[in-house]
Amino acid sequence: MSIALQLRGIEKRFGATPVLRDVDLAVRAGERHALIGPNGAGKSTLFSLIAGAQRASAGRIELMGEDTTRLSCAALARRGLARSFQTTSVFARLSVLDNMRCAVLASRRGWGGCVDRWIGSRHVDARATQVLEAIGLSAFAEHAAGMLSYAEQRALDLGLALAGGAHTLLLDEPTAGMNRAESARAIELIRSVSAGKTLLIIEHDMDAVFSLADRVSVLVQGRVIATGTPEAIRADAAVREAYLGSGVGQ
Template identity: 55%
Template sequence: MSAVLSLADVHKSFGPTAIIRGVTLNVPTGERHAIIGPNGAGKSTLFHLISGRFPVSSGTVSLHGRPITGLKPYEIYRRGLSRSFQVTNIFPRLSVYENIRCAVLWALGYKYAFWLGVDALRSVRERAEAVMTSIGLTRRRDVQAGVLTYAEQRALEIGLAIAGGADVILLDEPTAGMSRGESEQAVQLIRTVTQGKTLIMVEHDMSVVFGLADRISVLVYGQIIASDTPRAIRENAAVREAYLGQAVH
């Protein structure tokens, strides 16, 4: 099977409140998949379930054909799935370079090494510098992440997600709160850095979604009501009624 990530009848409840009510989804290798839906539909929760931040109530999540349900976030990461966050989630008092460097260490096999000088590890330096170049923050190398501009922090957020070279990338509203110009730049950035990878993103900005995605799933009230190409989604009556009616002009 070519689905790199699949969800089978995934449910999530917080107490009596059902947030995700039976989601089944297959994302093939290399696809750029967008998840859209109205506020409170459970999009971010779905990401938290896939990435291991929350445990699922029932159902199975599989990565590369192996179940990852119940694994810790770092175990899922080590199997090749990395994510960004909707609310910027970086290391605020570390420099941009330190942020990125921390995110490449595990992938390059240095793990918990307390006997190797990190500054002298050429592979780490080169990978970190390459990531900084690709997210356009080379000039801001030694600036504390906490004092970057909002758009720069969003770029760093994506940088942390891609630095380790994971082949499945989850981006949670990468352009949230950006101006039109910033968001166009972000789309360009996402397109470049996810080349050859599988991308699943939650996004509110329809121009971003229709510009980037190969396929779109529409999540409404914890269920996927449609999963199809952008063109088909645009024309889907149920989707228009549930969601796009107000968003597309």
């Protein structure tokens, strides 16, 4: 199986303080890979490095075999990488449809013709409408995004990441702040819309992780201490001691 995302010897330091230490990680094309670990382990920092928002102090990042270690967020988006954040990033005063139009426009390569770039372009609208249908928000297309419920705004966030047709998705705690029912619906939505794509997800809800992920990597104190199937991670004594707790799976 080909590798969509490869990290080799990644390190990140802030001054003299190490945050990530010799991180190796391989995410297979088309798999759903979860990254878990306690608060402060370096998970969000690692996402920022992968997405081009920060630069690694050492090491190499590859996307579909290309060295992307020094590329910007925009350059990575054009190469098929999309990221959602822990907090919602929608334009509250714009309609849901206009939010999606903006995301589609931002993902397009080059400027093309003026008509094709215009927010009312039939190509932009067709893609925006398609994504809204996929995430179940078609009925709210003309509503202001700020009027959506929290769970619906998180779904819109996911749609914004999908709008450009990315093949690799980074989702940072997509169920944070949701109740159990909302979290379950969010996971089913992610499962549906990520089919055929590569997914790397940070998530603290272990039920969500173990129901969604094909493989799980555990980051503790800036190091990956284990990678394996959900069943293998559940049974790993070092993981249980470092993070999950002795009661997991009992």
